[in-house]
Amino acid sequence: MTTLSYAARDSRTMLRRNLKHALRYPSLTISVVAMPVLMLLLFTYVFGGALGTGIGPAAAGAGSVDYIDYLAPGIILMAATSGALGTAVAVSVDMTEGIVNRFRTMAISRAAFLTGHVAGSVIQTMLSITLVVAVALLVGFRPNATAVEWLAAAGLLTLLTLALTWLSAGIGLVAKNVETASNIPMPMTFLPFLGSAIVPTDSMPTGLRWFAEYQPFTPVIETLRGLLMGTEIGGDGLLALAWCAGLSLVGYLWARSVFNRGATR
Secondary structure, three states, rough: OOOOHHHHHHHHHHHHHHHHHHHHHOOOHHHHHHHHHHHHHHHOOOHHHHOOOOHHHHOOOHHHHHHHHHHHHHHHHHHHHHHHHHHHHHHHHHHHHHHHHHHHHOOOOOOOHHHHHHHHHHHHHHHHHHHHHHHHHHOOOOOOOOOHHHHHHHHHHHHHHHHHHHHHHHHHOOOHHHHHHHOOOHHHHHHHHHHHOOHHHOOHHHHHHHHHHHHHHHHHHHHHHHHHOOOOOOOOOHHHHHHHHHHHHHHHHHHHHHHHHHHOO
């Protein structure tokens, strides 16, 4: 077998390990899904009537049903950011419990540990996103996307999830303990709220509007909203892909560097 074949085999083993952990200890996965679902229900049924005023047809009295069509893409994206928390915690648990030192003494590919964690987290997060989409449909979300647009939206969410997962793996590697690993990604989880997830950026004060328009999640939200609801995408699509690619590269290089540096100590 070639070096690449050994690495692929070991990565599949690590992937199975992480997925089995998720099945045996589902509490973290459930909490990751619960947060965006609760936010969806909160903003739909509690704040939807007020926030929906002036957003598209809701101004004509359609109410929260129309507002959820605006809201749901942002909450779906929040499900992707929530998955970052689970990745950081899972990596930190392995680092602090000493299992990584055991792996380093075994004849396995050094890249397999991170690859298994990242692949497993992406799969879990995409399943969580699917559940959030199902809940959104149950409470009134009515996208008009074609099959191709759904595939494009899924591809965009996968790219974003991959980028955030690599960043979170790096966080889990540098965190001193599990509590720190669970706290550091929290701002990233709620950053979509400082974009166009809940209300249009045009309604924000000048300083906040500038930040909302130029932070990474806003073009991703607008692209996702355009694909699912047929709104204007414009240049947001290229910006979204650029942000996903850039964050993936930075997260990958950072996580690999931290892990390899630890192996030389």
